Amino acid sequence: MLVITCPYCGPRPEIEFAHGGEAHIARPQDPSSLGVEDWTEFLYMRANPKGLHAERWRHLHGCARFFNALRDTTTDQFVATYRTGEPRPDLAAVKA
Amino acid sequence: MSDVIAAGRTPFEALNGLSMPGLSAAPDRTRYILRGRAGILAPVAEVLGFALPTDACRATGSDQRHALWLGPDEWLLLSPAGDRLDKALAFAIGDVAHSVVEVSHRQVGIVLDRPDAAAVLSVGCALDLDLAAFPVGMCTRTMFAKTEIVLWRTGENVFQIEVWRSFADYLWRYLVLAGAEFA
Numbered sequence: 001m002l003v004i005t006c007p008y009c010g011p012r013p014e015i016e017f018a019h020g021g022e023a024h025i026a027r028p029q030d031p032s033s034l035g036v037e038d039w040t041e042f043l044y045m046r047a048n049p050k051g052l053h054a055e056r057w058r059h060l061h062g063c064a065r066f067f068n069a070l071r072d073t074t075t076d077q078f079v080a081t082y083r084t085g086e087p088r089p090d091l092a093a094v095k096a
Numbered sequence: 097m098s099d100v101i102a103a104g105r106t107p108f109e110a111l112n113g114l115s116m117p118g119l120s121a122a123p124d125r126t127r128y129i130l131r132g133r134a135g136i137l138a139p140v141a142e143v144l145g146f147a148l149p150t151d152a153c154r155a156t157g158s159d160q161r162h163a164l165w166l167g168p169d170e171w172l173l174l175s176p177a178g179d180r181l182d183k184a185l186a187f188a189i190g191d192v193a194h195s196v197v198e199v200s201h202r203q204v205g206i207v208l209d210r211p212d213a214a215a216v217l218s219v220g221c222a223l224d225l226d227l228a229a230f231p232v233g234m235c236t237r238t239m240f241a242k243t244e245i246v247l248w249r250t251g252e253n254v255f256q257i258e259v260w261r262s263f264a265d266y267l268w269r270y271l272v273l274a275g276a277e278f279a
Binding site: 001 | 152
């Protein structure tokens, strides 16, 4: 079982967590002025990278808070977790 | 369901006495879920008589009343049956954004008090229940087998479990099965 570090509760078993999709996708400020293409881009288009991916996770069966995580999609390793609202950690700093 | 609760019946009556040493139903309690940010800490402390825990996964309390940290802005308040806090809390907190929801009948309490309590719980719970990792006074929502519980360690070998009442029967049977491994 994976151990995921919740930024509030600390290391916890993965069964307490729920995945919440890609992180850092800002909702458009003025949706009604958006064209179909742009709206589609916001709603459906995701990075889907091979490697490090910034994701939203929710500690559903713990503190129930959303937070963000950097996960390697090839190894499933959680490189870093950080609270919602904080910037994505610097990659070089994470690897160090 | 409401008539079942009104009659004072517990989910454990249907178990026909199925039990094991150290496993018991907790006394009837009044329960609230309190949510709010830092602005509610001082007025709530005045009502409760002690400060809410602000450290993650910790409980504070007096003899009668207890506050369990569930999230950064969420607490479970436990007090003896009939000790109603909602009006006093709402009055004290005033205009600061908050929510107080009574959940007394949503969940029931189970007490596991036996020398191998941590080992029995480990059968269904993935948390590290070693005293160093889960000290006395620690509380958290977590999973036990397929059901969500609030687990609270009140003594080295004493755990209080809060579970939604419709899951209580399942949890109780699972704990008895788990205990059988250590009989």
